[in-house]
Amino acid sequence: MRHVHIHVTGIVQGVGMRPFVYREAMAHGICGWVLNAGDGVHIEAHASVEALDGFVAALSEHAPAAARVEHVAVADLEPDVWDADDEQAFRIVASQDQTAHTTLISPDIATCDDCLRELFDPADRRYHYPFINCTNCGPRFTIIRSLPYDRAATSMDCFPMCPECAAEYGDPLDRRFHAQPDACFDCGPHITWREANRGVAPAGVDATPAVGSTREASDAIIERCVELLAGGGIVAIKGLGGFHLACDASNKQAVRELRRRKRRSNKPLAVMVRDLADAERLCHIDGVERELLAGSIRPIVLLRRRTVGEGNGDSPDALVLAPSVAHNLPELGVMLPYTKSPSRPMTILPGNTSLPPASPTRCSVTTAQSSRATTTL
Template sequence: MTNKANPATRAARYIHITGVVQGVGFRPFVYNLASDLELAGWVLNSSAGVEIEVVGPDDVLTSFVERLSSEAPPLSRIEQVEVRTIPAADVELPETSRFAIRHSEAREGDFQPISPDICTCEDCLRELFDPADRRYRYPFINCTNCGPRFTIIRDIPYDRPKTTMAPFPMCPDCQAEYDDPTDRCFHAQPNACHVCGPHVWLQNPDHPAALPVGGGGAPPQATPQPRGKAPVPPLKGRGAP
């Protein structure tokens, strides 16, 4: 259900942003910027970038457009920003909030650059080694600022159902983070933890017992090897399964 915008004393813009703008926290950034400026409208991922329709005072809209580029997420790479003035009355507003992140739209024939995988950020590293944190030693820890992107995507637009994370529904705690605009994992598509995410273990054909990686116990230092061969230490890449 949506409402039409009240055109009185209001202007509206359609904005199309292309470049590396998916998988880099761009939708959460747009949502929070629009909310801070008390603008109404929506943002979504499409097969050709990020699209926005926004309604508000004309001078505030001008500031909004400028800040989309000047304050964009550090992992993004904007190639072009197309801005068109549209009738405010034509903008469909969300029922339950002023601004919303809408479901993505796939369009045949479009092209969207994908972000590379990003090494674990400082915030995630702090959580990773904090015994009191629920993601203590979770190998696939990530947020909107880091973690797998290119290695998990199967199709565009970039959303969890179109990645290798699709078989792993978020637990209530991860879902709450995903839905919270103030959280670092707000709309982080690979968001996961020990409870709901993928697990990893080490195993050798000559030693059938699997060695789990992660959790509260000490991580294995090396895989068991046949006598006379050097042990192989476990290595973590940037991506996830």
């Protein structure tokens, strides 16, 4: 038998690393514990040499998709520093805060296929819940305040989990085992809606500002947002990465007005489309670009535009987008949404002015964006 301490560094927090380590330990017959610390993930393990070799190899070879394991250091422990209780089972223990915060923080991760299925399944309790997430996806970088990555160190600390979410969080076999942002309509954050100069809430919602505290109220707010965008409105949307201004990218007047309000007369604008199929109707996409667009990070990717009559399908970009989105440039900045966007393409701009970064707080948007957006979501 061998007793070891294992130190894993890289992007190993907020990516489901501890649940992964737990499951691998169970599969290899490992006893001991795993915890988060400011400098990565620490593991103490007790097992046969063969079992430990397989376990250590799995840490880098089979790590979660969003993880990036840079180094796995293994050191033998003397018998006198090993706790006999840790020879009986494997467990996830409380994180240790340290002065040396050197671990990398995961970026926000696009909604995974499992969560998307739940999001649109009427029988699921998270049906249409805007903030759905699990161990494999959801907010990370934009909600964390300090390391180690635990719920108490994120903006989710003021949302105590309901019994159902808490049960998922504590179940090693559940996809939400130790998912720090785990939430639902009963216990998590809700969307809010403010319409400038109107003082009215969407149909079916009583309060102003409207709060989507139920599925019905949340759906009504989303429907009102889609309606307003389709009508040429400009909406300030508080997403995972701060506030952004959005409008219908095919509406010439809306794009022109957005440029005027943002004082951005010439710089090309990025476009968010519904899916890869819509992106291919607008632009040429190679294999690398496809992987970037549909990957877990969802960056803006610069693509070569199609021209009128060239078409992949019957809608090349010159027929769909307002000319002023990118003027006559041969390339277009395209991105896919974290979850799902309306069927029409949207122009997305940071909600900040030309100098400060994107506004992170609701207070910022109500003061700074009131003159630039029709409404706030």
